[in-house]
Every structure is written in C-alpha cells, then in structure tokens.
Amino acid sequence: MSANDGCVIVGASLAGAKAAQALREEGFDGPLVLIGDESEQPYERPPLSKGYLTGKDAREPIYVHPPQWYAEHDLDLRLGMAVTAADPVAREVTLANGSRVGYGKLLLTTGSSPRRLPVPGADLERVLYLRRVEDSDHIKEAFRSASRAVVSGAGWVGLETTAAARMAGVEVTVLEMAELPLLRVLGREVARVFAELHRDLPGSAGERLAQHGGTPAGRG
Numbered sequence: 001m002s003a004n005d006g007c008v009i010v011g012a013s014l015a016g017a018k019a020a021q022a023l024r025e026e027g028f029d030g031p032l033v034l035i036g037d038e039s040e041q042p043y044e045r046p047p048l049s050k051g052y053l054t055g056k057d058a059r060e061p062i063y064v065h066p067p068q069w070y071a072e073h074d075l076d077l078r079l080g081m082a083v084t085a086a087d088p089v090a091r092e093v094t095l096a097n098g099s100r101v102g103y104g105k106l107l108l109t110t111g112s113s114p115r116r117l118p119v120p121g122a123d124l125e126r127v128l129y130l131r132r133v134e135d136s137d138h139i140k141e142a143f144r145s146a147s148r149a150v151v152s153g154a155g156w157v158g159l160e161t162t163a164a165a166r167m168a169g170v171e172v173t174v175l176e177m178a179e180l181p182l183l184r185v186l187g188r189e190v191a192r193v194f195a196e197l198h199r200d201l202p203g204s205a206g207e208r209l210a211q212h213g214g215t216p217a218g219r220g
C-alpha cells in the first residue's frame with residue numbers, strides 16, 4: 001500500500017484524533033498519519049479553564065485517547081511538528097524539519113488560536129494566554145503567587161478563568177469591550193444575570209466595561 005492510499009490529518013487535537021477514530025471505525029485500513037505541532041498527545045481543551053485549572057481534576061482525563069490507542073489502531077502519530085506547506089499537485093505536506101509526507105487524502109483540523117492583544121505591553125512576561133495545556137499550567141502556577149489579576153475578555157473562557165482565580169484567592173478585574181459579559185452568545189437578558197453573578201462573587205474587584213475601547217495597554 002503506497003502513501004497515495006493513505007490519509008494525513010494535520011492538527012492533533014480533538015477534531016484530528018476523533019477523525020482518525022472515525023476513519024478506523026468506518027473500516028479505513030490504509031496508512032493514517034496524524035501530525036500536530038504540540039508535543040502533547042491529543043487532548044480536550046474545556047478542562048483547561050475548569051477543573052484542570054482549579055486543580056480539582058487530574059491531567060489524564062483530558063486526553064482524547066489513552067497513549068497506547070494510536071499504536072493499537074496502526075496510526076502514525078507525529079507530535080511537536082508543524083506542517084509548513086501542502087502541495088496538492090504532488091500530494092504531499094512539508095514538515096518544519098523539511099521532511100515530506102505523501103497523502104491520498106488530506107484533512108486539515110488545525111483549529112483556532114487566541115487573538116493576541118494589539119496593544120503595547122501585550123508580550124510582557126506576565127501577560128498570559130489560555131489555549132494549550134501548558135498555558136493552563138502557567139496560569140495555575142501564577143495563581144500561587146499573584147494577589148491580583150486582570151482578565152481581558154469576558155467570554156466563557158475569560159469568565160471561567162476568573163472564577164478559577166477567585167477560587168485560588170486572587171482578586172480579579174474583568175475587562176470587556178461589550179457592555180455586558182457573554183452578550184454576543186447569550187443576549188442581553190441572560191448576560192445581565194451573568195454580570196450580576198460575577199459582581200457578587202467574593203474576590204470580585206468589579207467589572208470595568210471599556211465599551212468599544214478594548215484594553216489600551218499593559219505594564220509590568
């Protein structure tokens with residue numbers, strides 16, 4: 001069986017790992033390669049702002065499959081390796097180390113990444129983002145020494161992180177561009193309930209709603 005009979009999946013997270021599972025379950029028995037730029041085996045992100053961040057839940061349950069699953073299903077899992085190019089004519093992808101992998105079918109499950117704050121100071125050491133498991137580890141670690149935090153963005157992830165910080169005894173100020181948290185996803189009526197809920201929580205330093213203005217700059 002040649003590489004042209006095989007399937008390459010780029011992006012080794014939930015969608016990639018589940019697509020590989022579905023292919024095997026549906027009887028695909030050709031070469032199957034799952035390539036991801038993270039060094040962790042595929043994991044689910046929801047716990048990163050919930051039980052894993054608060055320390056209530058362990059690391060193992062975040063993984064999509066147990067480590068042996070990939071070999072058991074004859075899957076070539078390549079981690080810590082970004083795909084830098086795809087050539088649909090030659091039917092091959094190029095990896096960051098210059099090597100190439102041929103494919104018959106190519107599936108892109110490359111997901112999304114957080115929008116970086118376009119303000120001065122956004123790249124300072126104590127400005128953290130939450131997307132990957134190591135981000136969650138860094139934030140959890142920061143909760144141990146920080147007494148105050150500013151959370152930029154009052155969507156689900158921002159508010160869950162806020163709740164986790166307060167549980168760790170960190171005083172939090174939440175900054176949100178819209179006039180209410182979760183306004184876009186929940187609508188005004190329910191968003192108001194969430195705003196009150198968070199204002200009333202112990203450790204809340206209140207919500208400063210920089211409507212339409214965003215976060216102007218960071219220091220320190």
Ligand SMILES: Cc1cc2nc3c(=O)[nH]c(=O)nc-3n(C[C@H](O)[C@H](O)[C@H](O)COP(=O)(O)OP(=O)(O)OC[C@H]3O[C@@H](n4cnc5c(N)ncnc54)[C@H](O)[C@@H]3O)c2cc1C
Pocket residue numbers: 010011012013014015016035036037038044045046047048049081082083084109110111112113130131132157
């Ligand atoms: C903290 C947090 C909490 C969340 N909570 C919830 C929740 O409660 N409920 C809910 O429904 N959703 C939640 N989400 C959203 C949910 O996690 C995403 O919808 C889900 O991760 C999407 O999975 P995915 O596999 O499509 O993409 P992703 O998880 O984004 O994975 C894409 C993968 O592809 C890799 N990749 C990208 N480019 C390349 C490349 N060129 N080469 C190799 N690899 C590459 C990325 O590094 C990543 O590992 C949460 C997200 C976060 C960050």
